[in-house]
Amino acid sequence: MMFFFPRTEFADLILLHMELYKIIYYITYDLSMLLAFVCTVISLRLINKRGIVNYMRGFYWYGLIGVFVYIPHILATHFQYHFEFAIFLNNLSVLFHFSFLSVLIIRAIHKDSMKKYLRLLFLFFIVAIIYYLSKDAFVQDSISFTISNFGLVIFCCFYYYDLFTHIPVLILKNEPSFWIVTGIFLSMSIQIPFRSIIANLQNTISISDYILFADIMNIAYCLLYIFFIKACLCCIQIRKEP
Amino acid sequence: MLYTNSERTIIFLIIAILLTIILVGFIILIVYKYQQRQNIYFQNLEKLQISHEFDLLKSRLEIQEQTFQNISREIHDNIGQKLTLAKLHLNTLVLCGTTHEVQRVNDAVTMIGEAINDLSDLSRSMSSEIILSNGLIKGLEFEINQLNKTGLYNLKLLVVGEPVFLDTNAELILFRITQEALNNIMKHAGANSIIINLLYEHCNLTLTITDNGRGFLTDKHQFGNGLINMEKRATMLNGKFELHSKEGEGTSIKITIPIYEPEKKV
Structure with a gap:
């Protein structure tokens, strides 16, 4: 294995990197929060609007409930304000995040036979998430997050399968479900390896790696919200068409 | 082997970037394949629609012929x-x-x-007896004689090339198109000279009906039923329908159909 930097400068570099990662972390974190806020505001425009596809009805709840998690999380991240409470909320939010998005995917799928199996799978993942969350809800639980991400990726794969077995009449660039599922698929798939590493090697990875992972996951969340915004805009556009 | 922090960082970054590239590639592949499938689906749908329209037109023509x-x-x-x-x-x-x-x-x-x-x-x-027993040319000659007898029109039939017998249905459809065109000329064109030209080529037959009437603006959206029927009938023979007209300069209708497996006229 070749060395990328001279060994003598390691200590300084690690500190320098950590500072850099922290800055990147705050930037990516704030950006993801900002995008989440924009997504919530845009999704609110879908309330009581006619001509919206069924699975997008009530999508604004994802953002609205998200706000109750984000605010304590932002306060905890920037000001260490009620840190434990923020982690507790964040842990609970994974349950909502998983169930809300997986139900949305199930509703967007056309095949009834497939929906039946996905409901069973949904129950299995919910039980698994609750089991790991119940161990200690006040400590950041990466296993439940990993399970949630993994479950959502599986649901996305089923959606893509359904897309190819159903009559190909959808215009993908105007299809909200496609944007939502693609956002979830990209974001969750990027997160899975790093969440798995955190979940399994929590005690062996360094702080700098930990912050790097957090940066990557923040970027993944940014991607997720960008795709969600696009999906909401698709809905608004479809509604505007005569 | 143990890696240093910096090395690990770079490895993780490379993993993240590679993963992102693979995932984006996967999404692009899905979109591309879906688009491909969609194109094939719409092409088939279009073919089905055309075939359905043909069947419908064929039935209509059969009913009309029977009547x-x-x-x-x-x-x-x-x-x-x-x-x-x-x-x-x-x-x-x-x-x-x-x-x-x-x-x-x-x-x-x-x-x-x-x-x-x-x-x-x-x-x-x-x-359709005259077409069935004597062919298109005799049928057209008969039609022309009929109109010439009125003394109002001067009709001519020009046959260029070596005539061949077409499928009876094809000849009948061409005959009906000519009748429709002559009917239109008599009703609207105010023409006194009409030339019907049959051009037999190696693999095409071109039927042209030209008059010296008042002509009209050829806006396809304003085609009457007569012209639309002619066009549909020509399409039924895998043919091409062309209409050339200018106000004050007469009208010319040109139908080109492919001739398959021609039989030499005895």
Whole structure:
């Protein structure tokens, strides 16, 4: 294995990197929060609007409930304000995040036979998430997050399968479900390896790696919200068409 | 082997970037494949629609042809027979009235005779018999003679190339298109000279009907039923329908159809 930097400068570099990662972390974190806020505001425009596809009805709840998690999380991240409470909320939010998005995917799928199996799978993942969350809800639980991400990726794969077995009449660039599922698929798939590493090697990875992972996951969340915004805009556009 | 922090960082970054690239590639592949599938689906749908339209048009033409046959037979067998009988009765009358009355009976006999001839022509024109037994050229010659007899029009039939017998249905459709075109000319064009041109080429037959009438602006959206029917019939023969017209410069209708497996005309 070749060395990328001279060994003598390691200590300084690690500190320098950590500072850099922290800055990147705050930037990516704030950006993801900002995008989440924009997504919530845009999704609110879908309330009581006619001509919206069924699975997008009530999508604004994802953002609205998200706000109750984000605010304590932002306060905890920037000001260490009620840190434990923020982690507790964040842990609970994974349950909502998983169930809300997986139900949305199930509703967007056309095949009834497939929906039946996905409901069973949904129950299995919910039980698994609750089991790991119940161990200690006040400590950041990466296993439940990993399970949630993994479950959502599986649901996305089923959606893509359904897309190819159903009559190909959808215009993908105007299809909200496609944007939502693609956002979830990209974001969750990027997160899975790093969440798995955190979940399994929590005690062996360094702080700098930990912050790097957090940066990557923040970027993944940014991607997720960008795709969600696009999906909401698709809905608004479809509604505007005569 | 243990890695240093920096090395690990770079490895993780590379993993993240590679993973992102693979995932984005996967999404692009999905979109591309879906688009491909969608294109094939719409192409098939279009083919199905065209085929359905053809079937519909074919049925309509068959019904129309059947109606023509029935009317033609009715004219020939029923009305024609009755008029012939009436003429015969009038001819066998022993006239003992005044000269004026005799003249009126003779006029009536002449008129009935003319009516019988007109009806006979109409019957032949409606019947597909002439096409079935004598072919398109004879059918068109008959139609042209009919119109020339009126003295209102000067019609010419030009046949270029070596004529071939087409499929009977194809010839019948071309004949009906010509009839429709002539009917349109008589109703709207105010023309006095009409040229029908049949050009037999190696693999195409081109039928052109040109008149010296008042012409019109060729806006496809304002095509009447007659023109639309002609176009549809030409499409049914895998042919091409072209219309050229200018106000004051007459109209020309050109139909080009492919000739498959031509038989030499004996």
